Amino acid sequence: MAEYHYQRVYRELKQRILQGDYEVGSALPSENELSLNYGLTRVTVRQALATLEREGYIEKQHGRGNFVKAPRESLNLLSVRGFSEVLGETNHAVRTRILSPPAHVPWPDPFFYELPAAHLAKPCLNLQRLRFADENPVMLESAWLPDTGLSRLRQEPFVDGSFFKSLRRWYGIEITGMEQHLRAVAADAPTAKALQMRKGNPVLFITRQYTTSQPGLVIYGTIYCDTTHYAIGS
Amino acid sequence: MAEYHYQRVYRELKQRILQGDYEVGSALPSENELSLNYGLTRVTVRQALATLEREGYIEKQHGRGNFVKAPRESLNLLSVRGFSEVLGETNHAVRTRILSPPAHVPWPDPFFYELPAAHLAKPCLNLQRLRFADENPVMLESAWLPDTGLSRLRQEPFVDGSFFKSLRRWYGIEITGMEQHLRAVAADAPTAKALQMRKGNPVLFITRQYTTSQPGLVIYGTIYCDTTHYAIGS
DNA sequence: TGGCCCAGCTTGTATATACAAGTTGGATCG
DNA sequence: CGATCCAACTTGTATATACAAGCTGGGCCA
Structure with a gap:
């Protein structure tokens, strides 16, 4: 049940977004910075970012960056999550x-x-x-x-x-x-x-x-x- | 507006699924076979398969294969598609x-x-x-x-x-x-x-x-x- | 000033490779 | 015969690297 690298990156970024360390509308550190900081390749970091995007935490913008999205107000129960x-x-x-x-x-x-x-x-x-x-x-x-x-x-x-x-x-x-x-x-x-x-x-x-x-x-x-x-x- | 490799693989696999070339419940060719057939790396093929999975055409099973899912009967309009x-x-x-x-x-x-x-x-x-x-x-x-x-x-x-x-x-x-x-x-x-x-x-x-x-x-x-x-x- | 271009940043696509993890069916052993 | 093990398959994770494509701001030029 060891955590994979991309899961750790996902979990930590998500936590910091929810805590407000990364403000809504602001850009996350670039994928290159993240991979340097975590000591992982960009491919692995991108796997975590893709998950965050699917779940609506960030918005990816080609050539610009990965931006924190506003949290949802409504009850999102259409996903598989309980x-x-x-x-x-x-x-x-x-x-x-x-x-x-x-x-x-x-x-x-x-x-x-x-x-x-x-x-x-x-x-x-x-x-x-x-x-x-x-x-x-x-x-x-x-x-x-x-x-x-x-x-x-x-x-x-x-x-x-x-x-x-x-x-x-x-x-x-x-x-x-x-x-x-x-x-x-x-x-x-x-x-x-x-x-x-x-x-x-x-x-x-x-x-x-x-x-x-x-x-x-x-x-x-x-x-x-x-x-x-x-x-x-x- | 040229098509990317993974988009071509996605389009062709999807078409064959919709046509019934791959039967519901059966496994697609393995990722290794697909990459050989298309002359692409497995990573690229997997990109296409991930899209097919997100859209509900296939189900990935670790260690077993990628299986064709039954088509939906209801109107799926919760996706972004029109x-x-x-x-x-x-x-x-x-x-x-x-x-x-x-x-x-x-x-x-x-x-x-x-x-x-x-x-x-x-x-x-x-x-x-x-x-x-x-x-x-x-x-x-x-x-x-x-x-x-x-x-x-x-x-x-x-x-x-x-x-x-x-x-x-x-x-x-x-x-x-x-x-x-x-x-x-x-x-x-x-x-x-x-x-x-x-x-x-x-x-x-x-x-x-x-x-x-x-x-x-x-x-x-x-x-x-x-x-x-x-x-x-x- | 105003418009254009380009260097330097960003993310997107792709290759080649390696090993981990899950599944299966057949060989082996008691 | 039945249980176990294992080789050979599958998909999953990860590295290292390269180049394409999109965006931005600053500098240059007219």
């Missing part, structure tokens, strides 16, 4: 309430994705959580996954309160990919109640399918999102 | 109706983004289009931009019907970045009418801000999207 990771970098106070702790339930039928037969043969692990930003309920999140022997999920609280982090720490399972579909729908009664809104009000409905490093383990998720006060950015 | 580009790769029949051709209007007040004073000094160019998939209206798209001397936009039909392509062809203006915010809202009367739905029904509302290669030119856009029959993927 809820806690994303909001940890914003100024919003975050809280999670577990509505249904991980437990076995029958596989929902109909399901919003086509289920491989191999999944139906295993018990279905389900959980439901409500996410708050600044004490307002904003996201109602559910997950379903085939229980391939993940008993600790039902027995212990999550590592740092993070579902994905627990999977990684306890079972070495990494998220390798994600697909999602977005819809605007009218809130049904239970959703409206959880999000403290009126039934029928428009909510953003996201269905997701995560692929993992464990063959055969696919995680399905849905999110109902109240976008009245917090838009979703990307 | 409407026509995105839907051109799906199986949906696409049509565009221009509701308001490009013309000068007063800057809307209030505007959904904070407007720099420099923009208000220039006339505001506005256009509105309705997008159809399979003959169903699915997106109501508007754009606002400061007219920095872009008179051909008001005088000629777009190149290939594409707004962005016209900007590139006529003025050499490239899109360098995009930020967007998503909300679920209730359709107001004109929106509902255009999308042939009932007023108050939930629609996906996207606000966008494009940055361009021309300093001072920022393009603002909104999209109302009926997700009843076509989800938005990413």
